[in-house]
Amino acid sequence: MKRVMCIPNYSEGRDAEKIDKIVECFRAKEGMKLVDYQPDKDHNRTVVEVIGDPEKVMAAVIESVKVAQEVIDMREHEGAHPRMGAVDVVPFVPITEVTTEDCVEYAKQVGKAIGDLGIPVYLYEDAATKPERQNLAKVRKGQYEGFFEKIKEDGWEPDFGPREMNAKSGATAVGARFHLVAFNVNLNTDKVEIADAIAKKVRFIGGGLRFVKAIGLPLEERHQVQVSMNLVNFEKTRIYQALEFIKAEARRYGVSVYGTEIIGMVPLAALVESAAYYMQIENFSADQIIETLLIEE
Amino acid sequence: MKRVMCIPNYSEGRDAEKIDKIVECFRAKEGMKLVDYQPDKDHNRTVVEVIGDPEKVMAAVIESVKVAQEVIDMREHEGAHPRMGAVDVVPFVPITEVTTEDCVEYAKQVGKAIGDLGIPVYLYEDAATKPERQNLAKVRKGQYEGFFEKIKEDGWEPDFGPREMNAKSGATAVGARFHLVAFNVNLNTDKVEIADAIAKKVRFIGGGLRFVKAIGLPLEERHQVQVSMNLVNFEKTRIYQALEFIKAEARRYGVSVYGTEIIGMVPLAALVESAAYYMQIENFSADQIIETLLIEE
Numbered sequence: 001m002k003r004v005m006c007i008p009n010y011s012e013g014r015d016a017e018k019i020d021k022i023v024e025c026f027r028a029k030e031g032m033k034l035v036d037y038q039p040d041k042d043h044n045r046t047v048v049e050v051i052g053d054p055e056k057v058m059a060a061v062i063e064s065v066k067v068a069q070e071v072i073d074m075r076e077h078e079g080a081h082p083r084m085g086a087v088d089v090v091p092f093v094p095i096t097e098v099t100t101e102d103c104v105e106y107a108k109q110v111g112k113a114i115g116d117l118g119i120p121v122y123l124y125e126d127a128a129t130k131p132e133r134q135n136l137a138k139v140r141k142g143q144y145e146g147f148f149e150k151i152k153e154d155g156w157e158p159d160f161g162p163r164e165m166n167a168k169s170g171a172t173a174v175g176a177r178f179h180l181v182a183f184n185v186n187l188n189t190d191k192v193e194i195a196d197a198i199a200k201k202v203r204f205i206g207g208g209l210r211f212v213k214a215i216g217l218p219l220e221e222r223h224q225v226q227v228s229m230n231l232v233n234f235e236k237t238r239i240y241q242a243l244e245f246i247k248a249e250a251r252r253y254g255v256s257v258y259g260t261e262i263i264g265m266v267p268l269a270a271l272v273e274s275a276a277y278y279m280q281i282e283n284f285s286a287d288q289i290i291e292t293l294l295i296e297e
Numbered sequence: 298m299k300r301v302m303c304i305p306n307y308s309e310g311r312d313a314e315k316i317d318k319i320v321e322c323f324r325a326k327e328g329m330k331l332v333d334y335q336p337d338k339d340h341n342r343t344v345v346e347v348i349g350d351p352e353k354v355m356a357a358v359i360e361s362v363k364v365a366q367e368v369i370d371m372r373e374h375e376g377a378h379p380r381m382g383a384v385d386v387v388p389f390v391p392i393t394e395v396t397t398e399d400c401v402e403y404a405k406q407v408g409k410a411i412g413d414l415g416i417p418v419y420l421y422e423d424a425a426t427k428p429e430r431q432n433l434a435k436v437r438k439g440q441y442e443g444f445f446e447k448i449k450e451d452g453w454e455p456d457f458g459p460r461e462m463n464a465k466s467g468a469t470a471v472g473a474r475f476h477l478v479a480f481n482v483n484l485n486t487d488k489v490e491i492a493d494a495i496a497k498k499v500r501f502i503g504g505g506l507r508f509v510k511a512i513g514l515p516l517e518e519r520h521q522v523q524v525s526m527n528l529v530n531f532e533k534t535r536i537y538q539a540l541e542f543i544k545a546e547a548r549r550y551g552v553s554v555y556g557t558e559i560i561g562m563v564p565l566a567a568l569v570e571s572a573a574y575y576m577q578i579e580n581f582s583a584d585q586i587i588e589t590l591l592i593e594e
Contacts, residue, residue: 005587035590051591095587179587186579243576259579268588271572278575279540282483282556290392290476291565293332294300294348295591 003095004054004106005035005179008061009088010046010068011077011170013039018071019046025064031056044079045088051095054106061090062113065172069117074144074170084140084147085119085170092176095267100126103176111174115160120151123159124175130155136173144170181231181270182263183239185246189255192218195225198249202227202242209245211237224258234267240274268292300392301351301403302332302476305358306385307343307365308374308467310336315368316343322361328353341376342385348392351403358387359410362469366414371441371467381437381444382416382467389473392564397423400473408471412457417448420456421472427452433470441467478528478567479560480536482543486552489515492522495546499524499539506542508534521555531564537571565589 012018019039023046026034032052039046048064050057065087072086090110092103107127115121128134132155142150148165150156157163158171165171187195195216200206203214211233217226227246231237239262247257268286276284286292309315316336320343323331329349336343345361347354362384369383387407389400404424412418425431429452439447445462447453454460455468462468484492492513497503500511508530514523524543528534536559544554565583573581583589 003591033591051587239576257577259577261579262581262585264585265587265590266585268586271569271586274576275568275572279536279571280554280557282558284559288559288561288563289565289568290302290348290562291589291592293562294330295588 002054002097002102003051004057004098004103005049005051005093005095006057006061006090007047007049007093008064008090009083010048010064010072011044011074011079011083011086011088012068012072013044013046013079014041015071021067021071022046022064023048025060025067026050029056029060032060040081042079043081044077045081045083054098054102058106058110058113061110065114065117065119069119069169073168075167077144082137082140082143083170084142084144085166085172086168087114087119087172088140088170089124089136090114090172090174091125092174093179095179100176100178103127107174107176111160111172114172114174115158115162117161117169119161119166119169120147120158120163120171121160122171122173124173125177127174127176129159136175139173147171178233178235179265179267179270181234181239181266183229183231183242184261184263185227185229185243186219186222186224186258186260187227187250187255188258189225189253190218190223191253192216192225194250194253194255195227198246199227199229201249202229202245209237209241212242231270234270234273238273238277239270240277243274299351299394299399300348301354301395301400302346302348302390302392303354303358303387304347304390305345305361305387306380307345307361307369308341308371308376308380308383308385309365309369310341310343310376311338312368318364318368319343319361320345322357322364323347326353326357329357337378339376340378341374342378342380351395351399355403355407355410358407362411362414362416366416366466370465372464374441379434379437379440380467381439381441382463382469384411384416384466384469385437386421386433387411387469387471388422389471390476392476397473397475400424404471404473408457408469411469411471412455412459414458414466416458416463416466417444417455417460417468418457419468419470421470422474424471424473426456433472436470444468475530475532476564476567478531478536478563480526480528480539481558481560482524482526482540483516483519483521483555483557484524484547484552485555486522486550487515487520488550489513489522491547491550491552492524495543496524496526498546499526499542506534506538509539528567531567531570535570535574536567537574540571 199214
């Protein structure tokens with residue numbers, strides 16, 4: 001069964017009634033599961049996480065944009081988090097039987113529908129139509145207040161919707177990206193320069209692995225150091241590849257791996273692939289895991 | 298959420314209408330999922346697999362025993378598989394938030410209920426009340442036909458129900474056991490005596506790992522050999538322990554592991570524990586796997 005994750009961000013984190021109207025678009029709906037929603041008062045922003053059938057998720061997102069258009073007025077919005085619109089960002093992430101390319105298509109469909117509601121839409125990350133739009137921070141630069149001018153600048157015409165800022169609803173970024181795996185490797189040394197040096201080797205910009213971002217950090221209480229990584233495409237650069245790369249580099253300093261951490265959620269496939277590598281399992285399929293029988297069809 | 302697996306075996310594998318009446322007890326029921334059912338004409342037997350809330354699964358099993366009591370007459374039963382009753386065996390296996398000890402309790406509750414229906418019941422495996430009843434083959438020895446005498450023998454009084462064979466429904470074995478992981482290790486050699494020697498070392502009876510059963514086998518087409526194992530308690534003897542034990546023994550012969558196989562279904566926890574070992578993940582929880590969010594509550 002096809003399944004996509006969508007994590008729309010709404011610029012309302014204080015008014016429970018308004019938040020509820022938005023979240024209602026995803027609650028107890030057939031073919032999707034509202035995983036979580038987190039209103040943040042300081043950011044004045046609510047992050048919704050939903051997983052489900054792509055068509056149904058897309059329809060619910062578009063419905064929620066209409067609700068947000070009603071209940072949120074960006075002219076009155078203030079909050080600590082950068083934002084450019086009432087529905088600020090809408091990323092699609094593949095879960096099962098769905099590729100990043102499919103998610104790019106979903107982003108375009110939803111982007112078009114939001115544009116048709118009179119809201120300027122920018123496609124970002126893997127859905128970006130220009131390299132400078134891949135990075136969300138660059139797209140959102142100037143924020144809501146700055147977009148009244150930015151939208152008229154060369155190269156900043158929206159991908160969908162009018163080339164005129166929507167005063168009430170702002171602009172929306174719609175994107176597609178792979179699930180990010182936050183993977184940290186803790187080293188048996190307190191010398192942060194070693195973590196730094198290894199981080200610079202393992203990451204893409206240093207000539208390392210294609211889909212790894214990394215920095216070195218001290219873990220002061222533990223008297224250890226950490227190579228803290230984001231694996232931005234775990235299907236192409238696997239967890240075990242990052243781990244083995246770091247082990248090999250650490251040997252240069254006579255340093256070993258004390259332990260590792262996976263922060264937050266991880267797709268089953270990311271774990272299964274690395275388990276299969278270390279356990280040398282031939283032809284293992286995630287369908288062999290009993291718990292997958294319990295997933296709603 | 299508590300979840301148990303139950304795999305009741307019914308002595309009817311030919312009459313689709315009767316099978317359907319039995320399976321109906323588990324189909325589309327709230328709080329449980331009918332995973333599979335396999336009628337076998339030669340064995341004249343149907344194996345049902347159901348996972349769900351323990352209370353609801355127990356109730357459905359008892360309901361199915363009443364149906365089997367109606368529709369199956371052991372006086373007319375013939376089939377290739379050993380059997381002692383219309384409902385032949387009822388094993389409970391822990392899945393989530395349930396221990397083997399809990400499953401022993403479920404076996405006793407269901408056993409008592411079946412006994413109250415006038416059917417002699419024997420508890421087996423982890424639910425056994427005597428060592429000689431742990432092994433199902435020993436309990437079932439003599440089969441339906443022999444039980445009219447066996448039930449009167451010293452030491453073979455039923456755990457529940459009358460000490461008199463039920464001519465129509467026979468006797469039933471109810472048990473609790475851990476999920477078995479079928480794990481094979483393929484070695485880079487065609488000498489079956491090496492697989493044999495390693496199998497004898499790794500298994501419990503040879504002084505090896507507590508919860509491992511193992512034999513050596515030739516894989517003729519592959520020109521390799523296999524240590525074929527059943528891990529009967531993957532929580533206490535983990536997959537990686539069996540693998541590392543075999544790697545260490547194989548080194549004695551200058552032989553390496555070509556690959557491994559996990560046959561059939563495996564609980565997520567079995568895989569996660571071994572993945573965490575090899576990847577040295579600190580404090581990893583299966584709840585961090587996205588797909589667990591999709592499991593019906």
